Amino acid sequence: MPVSAGQYHVRGHFGPVVNWPLIPLQVLTLPDGRLLSYGSDATGRQSGLEIYDIWDPKKGVGPESHLTLPNTTGTDIFCSGQLLIPSNQTVLLVGGDRTVDGRRNWSSPDVNVFSYAVNQLKSSGQTMANPRWYPTVATLANGEVLVLGGRLDPTHFVPTPEIYTPEKGWRALTGASSDEAFGSKNWDYPRAWQTQRGDLVILSGTGDIFSLDVTGKGSVKKLGAKLSVGHVDVPSLMYAPGKILSMRNHGEAYKVDINGQEPVPTKLEWFGMARHYASATVMADGGVFISGGGLRNNSDKDHILANRVTMIWNPVTEKFTMADVAQKNRLYHSVALLLPDATVFTGGGGAGYAKAENNLNAEIYYPPYLYEKNGSGQLARRPVIGSAPDFIAWGHQFELKVDAEVSRLTLIKLGSSTHVQVFDQRFLDLPFTKEGNAAYKVTAPTSANMAPPGYYFLFAFDKNGVPSIAKVVKLAAPAVTS
Ligand SMILES: [Cu+2]
Incomplete structure (x- = not known):
């Protein structure tokens, strides 16, 4: 049962199911406020070969809000x-699927770039050393991109990470090959985050935790801490600097603090039930929204065990609570x-192995912070950021104007x-400090390890905890901010 309007300010609210030109x-999210999506053809069949879509939320959710383009890269x-590659207004797309002798699900070494200023997807002219299907990508503090994991072909995996230096090219971390950390034992979109010291922590599905040093030829070591088993189908995400929420099998979850020399996992209160193939995203206030997923796996037989009840994890109380109920199994x-408007896009489910679903649709979730607190179910008036810089630099202060008393500023x-x-x-x-009428002096993040270069949503909250629409700012070194 969807929640009633009187509960919107507590559990949030889903908008209607809207059609999508493909399974997203x-x-x-692009810095201009649009959303790039792809993954199936127009009928929902597994394929990224034919089309991709750019949705402009400013134009609503109808057909006119979509720009669906042919993929001509091959x-x-x-x-x-x-x-996103912040230095040249492109999205980097690495690897993908390849069909060999009529069989899908081989791997591609291709590297493509989407230039969002001109809405064009094309080949970068380079390839990775290894074909990869299901690779993880992560922006490093120096602006390079780490690519790790993925499958090489249907029976082999890629144990060696590679690094992309924008506008230069690729190098392999030949000193950091590991089947355990991101090869055959943990190849499926490995979970990796840079720590404040500059190494990366990898949480494996087996429960093992690794440290990857990306300097020189790279090196990898297993750390002492351990989690319970978490299959590849449960989410983990960094919800605060150096802090990861890691959902595991059987409805277990951990907070993992990677700020010290050794990661510190703390088991959290049971979150209700297993949620295989759930998705999780940080919201504007730092809460984690968890949607979709099901009790077991994804076969036709288990289809009915899908969980449409969404959840919010509160990083202050460290508790899970129930949010609104979606209409579609995802x-x-x-x-x-x-x-960027502080809502959450939820979509997809289907294609390939998941063809029991054919979700050529999406549902937008409106979090509790957008509603009046009186239970009226009305959307609250939102503060408006009047002026803010386009560029901010690590450790530097900047000016911000907001048309309301600001209680909190968040950067995502x-x-x-x-x-x-x-x-x-x-x-x-x-x-931040108040500098006079509607003016604030704000300090940008100090660490590129904790806040890598690139584009961020800046949200200003009023005294009722209602966020503005985000101003998109680019975080970079001072030299490029002038
Ligand atoms: Cu897939």
Whole structure:
């Protein structure tokens, strides 16, 4: 049962199911406020070979809000990895699917780029050293992109990470080959985050935790801490600097603090039930929204065990609570991602192995913070950011004007979601002081390890906890901010 209007300010509210030109099983927010999606053809069949879509939320949710374009690269970008490259207004797409002798689900070494200023997807002219299907991508503190994991062909995996230096090219981390960390034992979109020291922590589905040093030829070591088993189909995400919420099998969840020399896992209160193929995204206030998934797996038989009740994890109380109920089952190949207006895009489910679903649709979730607190179910008036810089620099202060008394400023890196993963999303609170009428002096993040270069949503909250629509700011070194 969907929640009643009197509960919107507590449990949030889903808008109606809206049609989508394809199954949005890979989505990415662009700095201009639009959403890139792809993963199936127009009928919902597994394929990234034919089309991709750019949705402009400012134009609503009807057909006129979509720009659906042909993919002319020759690469099937189904189950690739994708990430924004801030230096040249492109999205990097690595790897994907390949058909060999009529059989799908081989791997591609192709590297493509989507230039969002001109709405064009084309080959980068380079390939990775290894073909990869299901690779993870992560922006590093120096702006390079780490690519790790993925399958090489139907029976082999890729144990060696590679690094992309924008506008230069690729190098392999030959000193960091590991079947355990991101090869055959943990190849499926491995979970990896940079720590404040600059290494990356990898949480494996087996429960083992690894540290990857990306300097030089790279090296990898297993750390002492351990989690319970978490299959590849349950989400983990960084919800605060150096802090990861990791959902595991059997409805277990951990908070993992990676700020010290050794990761510190703390088991959280049971969150209710197993949620295989759920998606998770950080919201504007740092809460984690969890949607979709089901009790077991994704076969036709278990289809009825899908869970449409969504949840919010509160990072302050560290408790899960029930949120609104979606209309569609969203299992394998579904996604969730924060949008610039502080709503959450949820969509997809289906294609390939998941063809019991054919979700050529999406549902937008309106979190509790958008509603009046009096139970009227009305959307609250939102504060408006009047002026803010386009560029901010690590450790530097900047001016901000907001038409309301500001209680909180949050900064969230634009993410990229697929396969229960959300690449690159980061959440930070920003310290600020009031400088006079509606003016604030704000301090940008100090660490590129904790806040990598790139585009962020900046949200201003009023004294009722209602967020503005985001101003998109680019975080970079001072030299490029002038
Ligand atoms: Cu897939």
